[in-house]
Amino acid sequence: MTIDHLDAQLVALLAAEPRIGVLECSRRLNVARGTVQARLDRMAAKGVITGYGPDIDPAALGFDVTAFVTLHIRQVAGHVPVADQLALIPEVLEVHTITGGGDMLCRVVARSNADLQRVIDLIVDVQGVVRTESVIALDTPVPYRTLPLVRAAGG
Amino acid sequence: MTIDHLDAQLVALLAAEPRIGVLECSRRLNVARGTVQARLDRMAAKGVITGYGPDIDPAALGFDVTAFVTLHIRQVAGHVPVADQLALIPEVLEVHTITGGGDMLCRVVARSNADLQRVIDLIVDVQGVVRTESVIALDTPVPYRTLPLVRAAGG
DNA sequence: CGGAGACTGAGCACATTGTCCACCAAAACA
DNA sequence: TGTTTTGGTGGACAATGTGCTCAGTCTCCG
Numbered sequence: 001m002t003i004d005h006l007d008a009q010l011v012a013l014l015a016a017e018p019r020i021g022v023l024e025c026s027r028r029l030n031v032a033r034g035t036v037q038a039r040l041d042r043m044a045a046k047g048v049i050t051g052y053g054p055d056i057d058p059a060a061l062g063f064d065v066t067a068f069v070t071l072h073i074r075q076v077a078g079h080v081p082v083a084d085q086l087a088l089i090p091e092v093l094e095v096h097t098i099t100g101g102g103d104m105l106c107r108v109v110a111r112s113n114a115d116l117q118r119v120i121d122l123i124v125d126v127q128g129v130v131r132t133e134s135v136i137a138l139d140t141p142v143p144y145r146t147l148p149l150v151r152a153a154g155g
Numbered sequence: 156m157t158i159d160h161l162d163a164q165l166v167a168l169l170a171a172e173p174r175i176g177v178l179e180c181s182r183r184l185n186v187a188r189g190t191v192q193a194r195l196d197r198m199a200a201k202g203v204i205t206g207y208g209p210d211i212d213p214a215a216l217g218f219d220v221t222a223f224v225t226l227h228i229r230q231v232a233g234h235v236p237v238a239d240q241l242a243l244i245p246e247v248l249e250v251h252t253i254t255g256g257g258d259m260l261c262r263v264v265a266r267s268n269a270d271l272q273r274v275i276d277l278i279v280d281v282q283g284v285v286r287t288e289s290v291i292a293l294d295t296p297v298p299y300r301t302l303p304l305v306r307a308a309g310g
Numbered sequence: 311c312g313g314a315g316a317c318t319g320a321g322c323a324c325a326t327t328g329t330c331c332a333c334c335a336a337a338a339c340a
Numbered sequence: 341t342g343t344t345t346t347g348g349t350g351g352a353c354a355a356t357g358t359g360c361t362c363a364g365t366c367t368c369c370g
Contacts, residue, residue: 001215011209018207019327023357032318037359047215052173052208054166056301060156060202061308068223068253068260083296090307095297098223100290105223106297109304135255141238142250142261146211149264152245153216174358178326187349192328 001046006031007039008154011049012147018052063091063109065116066137069123070102077128079104085126091119102133156201161186162194163309166204167302173207218246218264220271221292224278225257232283234259240281246274257288 003011009029013020022040026033043049058066073082079097086092086106093107106123110116113136120132158166164184168175177195181188198204213221228237234252241247241261248262261278265271268291275287 001217003216011211014209015206021327021357022359033358034319034360035317038316043209047212049209050212050215051170051210053206053210054169054198054204055206055208055210056166056305057202057205058301058304060205061158061304062156063304066251068251079294079296087297090303092297093301093304094295094299096221096223096292097294097296098290098292100288102290105290105292107299133255135253135257135260137251137253137260139234139252140249141234141252142242142247144249144262146213146248148242148245149213149216149218149248150211176326176358188327189350190348193347 001043001048003043003048003150003154005155006035007043007048008150010036010039011043011150011154015147058093058109062111065110065113066140067108067110067116067120067134068137069106069108069120070098070133071104071106071123071129072131072133073103073128074130082126082128085128086123089119089122092123108134156198156203158198158203158305158309160310161190162198162203163305165191165194166198166305166309170302213248213264217266220265220268221295222263222265222271222275222289223292224261224263224275225253225288226259226261226278226284227286227288228258228283229285237281237283240283241278244274244277247278263289 006029010025013025013028020028022036023033025036029036040049071082073079082104083095083097086095086104091109093109096105097103098105108116108119108123110119116134116136120134123129124132161184165180168180168183175183177191178188180191184191195204226237228234237259238250238252241250241259246264248264251260252258253260263271263274263278265274271289271291275289278284279287
């Protein structure tokens, strides 16, 4: 789906002020209320908007350590049962299958470096996981953001 | 900050049904409306809730390719000016400084593999970036999620 | 030209919000 | 033990909003 300038403005406005409601959006953007609703509904229907948070910061919950863990798995095992098991570990926030030297890449959080060892041990215990390699995120100078992309896509 | 069971329920409910408002939350969870508001405000004040989306799926916008790009930067340059430049590239969604063989790890999206080359070229052009290594995410069996972590933290 | 899609402004019935208040109970502190 | 702090409760007030529908208008496309 392609989005236009109004879509982009709408997303940016809601990100900046989540509580303002559709009527105030329509006032701010000089369009009809129904238009705001139709645009939001369409973006949701097309999968552009997948939800409305709440956006959670794991660090504020005490999970101060973030790591990216590359997994080597047994090829016979395949990645689906491995992923299903990884999904059961709350500290595993996302899992991708990847090209390159490893088979899967996980984003993982933990309360401390020692706790990270515990989480990695949980991962290693998953059937099919042969080996892991971890890098710890020391700082996040650019936190995850999609607004610049939305702006660029929306003109 | 530690969260309790009610906090966790509240986050889960709002994630499932973002449009229901605080009054309906209070009905669903059998607490006073003021309690819902106080809990949300406290989690926001403590940085646990950082926002309310909208959550955007880059793939639905046409950015079908996701890659994780490890950067090697010149040590003299330091990472701050590099990160500032990376932040100007809309397709760069997040940037971490990391332990291990590389200095920074970026999550990047692009419209195609060819487009990814264009984006990587933008990154390589950033002053201080010496070399990049990329892995492409082929599939995302576990998309980013924090709810299991919230549930585990909230009891 | 006709049809489809998008936008507009309005209306309807119903509901909600932000804020404040007084009260109560439990926990923390001296 | 007595006092203070914190969190929750239910209620009120003034203002505003929501989800949905509708008829009309405009633009684009076959």
